[in-house]
């Protein structure tokens with residue numbers, strides 16, 4: 020660390036550590052206070068090691084529910100137990116063997132997932148493209164896994180899965196979508212982590228603070244692919260007018276509650292620098308709100324960030340914490356997202372940035 024500063028010594032870290040360790044070190048949020056180091060088990064909410072939490076981590080790592088479904092689906096394809104027309108007819112189920120999407124060929128796995136018109140247009144528009152020479156679906160899969168990068172293998176698996184979902188939707192729900200709508204839909208599983216824990220509680224519309232008070236709406240955004248997160252805050256007065264806004268992006272991959280709590284810590288520290296009195300801190304993360312307002316105490320990373328928020332709030336004039344629905348917090352959400360594409364911190368006074376104009 021840089022002596023007497025709350026920041027990592029980047030040059031020193033680059034000199035000493037390999038790139039993997041460098042990334043891991045830079046992901047550790049640094050405390051505002053002088054805290055002694057403690058051992059903390061990352062895979063338990065309380066930071067305490069247990070065999071159960073370790074087992075859970077080992078069996079579920081890198082696997083959210085959608086990737087588990089895709090793996091299961093690929094296994095079913097590979098073992099030829101997918102309930103596709105060709106398989107069902109061979110098992111003497113009385114159905115038409117033709118493809119339900121094009122009615123032009125018998126529905127085999129290869130046809131449904133790779134060669135049917137709809138499937139083909141999906142592959143053409145993906146980074147995987149259309150492969151020419153394969154004798155079976157397994158042959159195609161082997162070709163993909165032996166020639167493509169890990170990212171594109173994952174993409175290929177996800178495209179297969181989405182084509183199958185579309186086929187079932189068409190067959191059972193008579194729902195039809197264009198390749199463009201499908202392209203947007205297939206991005207959803209990858210983006211799910213950004214908004215996974217947003218709650219739907221609290222006030223339903225933004226309310227002005229009482230006379231003499233300011234309201235600071237805070238939100239955070241996670242950019243998992245780029246390994247960073249950003250937080251944004253917007254301060255308005257009792258007339259509902261824009262006062263000031265700020266956003267900043269940081270390296271690191273944390274859970275959403277940690278990221279939201281870090282955003283509140285940054286905002287409180289900023290409010291302290293601006294010497295603003297009587298501020299309502301409004302957020303849309305219920306877990307963080309409860310941790311800040313109830314007697315939450317944990318020796319883990321999240322607990323320490325919450326303690327720092329509380330200590331900063333105590334050092335300010337008057338501070339209240341408030342929880343709102345996510346839809347009410349759209350101004351803060353918008354500026355937090357804008358922070359992800361900026362090269363450094365952004366700060367605006369009196370005149371709001373363009374990304375806020377629709378929300379004020």
Ligand SMILES: [Zn+2]
Nearest residue numbers: 118120121135
């Ligand atoms: Zn077809």
